[in-house]
Amino acid sequence: MELPFAESYKIKMVESLRRSSQSEREHWIKEAGYNLFNLKSDQVFVDLLTDSGTGAMSDRQWSEMMLGDESYAGASSYYKLKNAIAEITGFGYFLPTHQGRAAENVLFSAMISESDVIPGNAHFDTTKGHIEFRKATAIDCTIDEAFDTSLDHPFKGNLDLAKLEAVYQRYPLNRIPMVIITVTCNTSGGQPVSMQNIRDVSALSKRYGVKVVFDAARFAENAYFIKTREAGFESTSILDIVKEMFSYGDAMTMSSKKDAIVNMGGFIGFREEELFRKASVFNIMFEGFITYGGMSGRDMNALAQGLYEGTCFDYLETRIKQVAYLGSLLRDAGIPVQYPFGGHAIFVDAKRFLPQLPREQYVAQTLAVELYLEGGVRGVEIGTIMADRDPITRENRYPELEMVRLAIPRRTYTDNHMKYVAACLINVWNRRHNITKGYVITSEAPILRHFTVSLEKAK
Numbered sequence: 001m002e003l004p005f006a007e008s009y010k011i012k013m014v015e016s017l018r019r020s021s022q023s024e025r026e027h028w029i030k031e032a033g034y035n036l037f038n039l040k041s042d043q044v045f046v047d048l049l050t051d052s053g054t055g056a057m058s059d060r061q062w063s064e065m066m067l068g069d070e071s072y073a074g075a076s077s078y079y080k081l082k083n084a085i086a087e088i089t090g091f092g093y094f095l096p097t098h099q100g101r102a103a104e105n106v107l108f109s110a111m112i113s114e115s116d117v118i119p120g121n122a123h124f125d126t127t128k129g130h131i132e133f134r135k136a137t138a139i140d141c142t143i144d145e146a147f148d149t150s151l152d153h154p155f156k157g158n159l160d161l162a163k164l165e166a167v168y169q170r171y172p173l174n175r176i177p178m179v180i181i182t183v184t185c186n187t188s189g190g191q192p193v194s195m196q197n198i199r200d201v202s203a204l205s206k207r208y209g210v211k212v213v214f215d216a217a218r219f220a221e222n223a224y225f226i227k228t229r230e231a232g233f234e235s236t237s238i239l240d241i242v243k244e245m246f247s248y249g250d251a252m253t254m255s256s257k258k259d260a261i262v263n264m265g266g267f268i269g270f271r272e273e274e275l276f277r278k279a280s281v282f283n284i285m286f287e288g289f290i291t292y293g294g295m296s297g298r299d300m301n302a303l304a305q306g307l308y309e310g311t312c313f314d315y316l317e318t319r320i321k322q323v324a325y326l327g328s329l330l331r332d333a334g335i336p337v338q339y340p341f342g343g344h345a346i347f348v349d350a351k352r353f354l355p356q357l358p359r360e361q362y363v364a365q366t367l368a369v370e371l372y373l374e375g376g377v378r379g380v381e382i383g384t385i386m387a388d389r390d391p392i393t394r395e396n397r398y399p400e401l402e403m404v405r406l407a408i409p410r411r412t413y414t415d416n417h418m419k420y421v422a423a424c425l426i427n428v429w430n431r432r433h434n435i436t437k438g439y440v441i442t443s444e445a446p447i448l449r450h451f452t453v454s455l456e457k458a459k
């Protein structure tokens with residue numbers, strides 16, 4: 001008999017979960033203004049809101065916490081992290097920050113000015129937020145295939161070179177400080193970017209003198225997909241793939257809460273000393289001195305260890321197979337999900353799930369609320385609410401896709417939890433024709449509204 005796949009770790013510590021009743025959930029979600037961010041964590045049974053900072057640290061990471069050096073300047077923890085980053089990414093200069101958006105804030109303060117244009121593959125919302133906050137514009141150059149959730153394409157995170165070159169030709173090059181390659185591309189469904197595409201984007205950008213910046217939150221998952229999907233990389237190690245990916249970049253921003261499996265942290269990697277020096281000034285202003293920048297020594301230690309664990313093939317295989325397991329359960333039931341499955345999450349195509357709802361009633365948000373009501377599963381809307389209003393016209397921006405993201409925390413839930421989540425969503429699928437009303441907004445913030453928005457049922 002062929003031996004089945006099994007996880008590459010075992011569990012040493014557990015945390016209790018409580019199941020709630022339907023009537024409790026109805027009360028709680030109404031109280032939360034139908035915004036899943038407003039729920040208390042103990043009102044949630046399986047929490048797939050995000051894979052960010054929600055992973056389980058290993059015994060080795062916890063032991064590294066005890067060895068943290070909390071010196072203000074020149075801590076050994078800083079050097080431990082610096083060495084891990086240099087060894088894994090090849091970036092010789094780095095600045096620690098408290099999380100990914102802080103890395104964006106610092107790097108963009110050094111690089112982006114008003115009316116600049118920043119092309120990329122479906123910029124993440126905080127990235128776009130930091131660009132628009134500076135009165136600059138993010139231009140999405142993702143390949144069109146990414147927007148057809150049923151189309152099988154191995155690298156739906158790829159940038160369309162023709163779209164990118166059109167940006168380089170249309171705008172003065174001194175207004176294009178960088179192109180951002182997000183690996184994996186969260187917004188389009190945790191979809192990877194191929195090595196060939198990274199090479200091509202880098203070569204094109206070099207010709208036009210545009211710097212390449214990686215938004216690297218899920219770089220290791222991207223490397224796993226290159227190894228398992230791209231011809232020629234079958235026998236290349238994850239570490240060698242990662243090194244090659246980053247070799248095409250001038251800088252990287254990292255939310256360490258994802259692929260480095262820590263609960264908090266981030267950093268910026270730089271190729272050149274000059275940009276590092278320029279950004280250091282902003283790091284000191286916004287984050288902290290350059291040898292801790294918003295992180296304690298113990299957290300830098302755990303992060304260094306997490307970078308090594310997060311780039312192990314066995315760990316990545318366990319992780320990505322669990323995501324695919326949930327995806328297969330849903331797909332086999334006929335539920336429309338982004339395919340192929342992403343690295344960190346399954347994205348449910350809400351427009352195809354609830355085609356009867358008008359987009360003004362926030363289709364993906366409606367589905368996310370229904371899933372919570374069904375079984376206490378918390379996903380997140382990646383749709384019109386998250387896409388925010390146009391900064392100039394203040395009209396709703398209707399993105400190509402309305403998705404509910406089921407993001408899976410690393411090393412946290414078992415496959416039985418995945419079965420539970422699938423059963424909840426299948427129950428919603430079976431009663432989808434009875435869902436005839438969505439929601440309307442009652443209050444919202446001027447930027448990044450999805451975190452704090454309040455809604456009520458549409459009349």
Ligand code: F0G
Pocket residue numbers: 049050051052099100101102124126127182186215217255256257265266
């Ligand atoms: N870039 C990407 C691709 C991200 O997915 C995130 C965060 C960030 C940058 C910002 O990092 O949260 O550490 O400040 N994504 C989380 C998510 C929040 O749920 O996908 P951060």
